[in-house]
Amino acid sequence: MSRESRWWFLRRVARLLSSGFSHVEFPDFWLGDQFCSLTFPLSNIYFIACSYSRGFGSHPFQECSKPTLWGVPFLLGILPFVVRFGQSIRRWWDSGLITHLINGGKYFTGIVFYFCYQLWRHNGAGHGTSFVFFCLFGTIYSTYASAWDLLMDWSLLRPHAHFMFLREELLYPSYIPFYYFAIIANVVIRFLWIIYIPTRGPSAALRTWIVALLEVLRRCQWNVYRLENEHLGNMDQYRITREVPLPIRSTRLSTKPMWVTKRMTRKHEKAYGHPSRSKDDQVSPSVGCEEK
Numbered sequence: 001m002s003r004e005s006r007w008w009f010l011r012r013v014a015r016l017l018s019s020g021f022s023h024v025e026f027p028d029f030w031l032g033d034q035f036c037s038l039t040f041p042l043s044n045i046y047f048i049a050c051s052y053s054r055g056f057g058s059h060p061f062q063e064c065s066k067p068t069l070w071g072v073p074f075l076l077g078i079l080p081f082v083v084r085f086g087q088s089i090r091r092w093w094d095s096g097l098i099t100h101l102i103n104g105g106k107y108f109t110g111i112v113f114y115f116c117y118q119l120w121r122h123n124g125a126g127h128g129t130s131f132v133f134f135c136l137f138g139t140i141y142s143t144y145a146s147a148w149d150l151l152m153d154w155s156l157l158r159p160h161a162h163f164m165f166l167r168e169e170l171l172y173p174s175y176i177p178f179y180y181f182a183i184i185a186n187v188v189i190r191f192l193w194i195i196y197i198p199t200r201g202p203s204a205a206l207r208t209w210i211v212a213l214l215e216v217l218r219r220c221q222w223n224v225y226r227l228e229n230e231h232l233g234n235m236d237q238y239r240i241t242r243e244v245p246l247p248i249r250s251t252r253l254s255t256k257p258m259w260v261t262k263r264m265t266r267k268h269e270k271a272y273g274h275p276s277r278s279k280d281d282q283v284s285p286s287v288g289c290e291e292k
Contacts, residue, residue, distance in 0.1 A: 020086030023094065026230065029087050033226075035080035036107075037219045039114065040212065043077030070122040078114055081107045099152070106144050113141040117193070125196075135197075142190040149186055154225045155232075156183065171228045182221045189218040 012031050015022065019032070035042075050064035088104030091097070113134075120134040150156045156179070158167045166179055192214060195207050202210075 016083050019083045020090045022090075024087045024091050029084065029091075030226070032080060032084045032087055033222075034219065036084060036110075037215050039077045039080060040208065042079060043073035043118075045076050046073045070118050074115060074118040077118075078111045081110045081114070085111070103148065103152070106141075106148055109137065109141045109144055113137040125199075138191075138193050142193070146187045146190045149190075149222065150183060153222070153229065154182075155229045156225075169232055171231065178221075179225075182225060186218055186222065189214050 012027055015028055016032055016035070019028070046069075047064050054063065085104050085107040088100045088107065092100035092104070116130065116134040116137045120130040123130045125131075155167050157165050161167050163170070163176055163179075165183065166176070170176075170179070172178070192211050195211060196204075201207075
């Protein structure tokens, strides 16, 4: 990574600390989402400090994995959710769009879920009241987050898309099976907290390693389709484009599929407020345009 890239990264991370007090741009909330996958490593900062203070020769795992001050790992773990919640509130304040409040509700639900998880572990990971709330809010948050991933972040599950359960426009039409794999894998991994419930089976350390490995997979594919959706959104709003459609119909035969042609027609009508003119009522373009 070059020096400029390192400074850019450090500046963006520093902006996360002021979430809610400054204008939120795409790199800000995109980087905040990356840190949401680091909830468990952040909470383990307490475990690392506890292990160093007690010494690794005394097997500190049992003593430090269920700390008396369980609020410390909880506060460390929810930092990314607090950042993204603040960013969502600020984006709602700047734009007035209710969707940002709905997105903020997702992160608030994640905070409640992680609180129930830490409380359940602190109470011995049994099947009491804390276990009920852990499962309840885990289901709510996982469903909430999965729906937002698919419907908003990826803009999938469109009812009249050319490819079932996807969207009308795709940047990777040659890799359609990967879209369906990502949909299923994203939902399954969102519910992977269930792996901590059984009392028998692999150790807690092995389960944590499995969850972390699969979360890397989920976040990588989330990044690919999230950036794809952002790029397509920029193209639809002409924030980035190489060609601007004219309010005339081309006399050349189109080689695009019918569903692409219909979509371009709808975008044309939305941009200019009227359908494309036929050949008989076209207006001759001006030939006296001068360059500035």
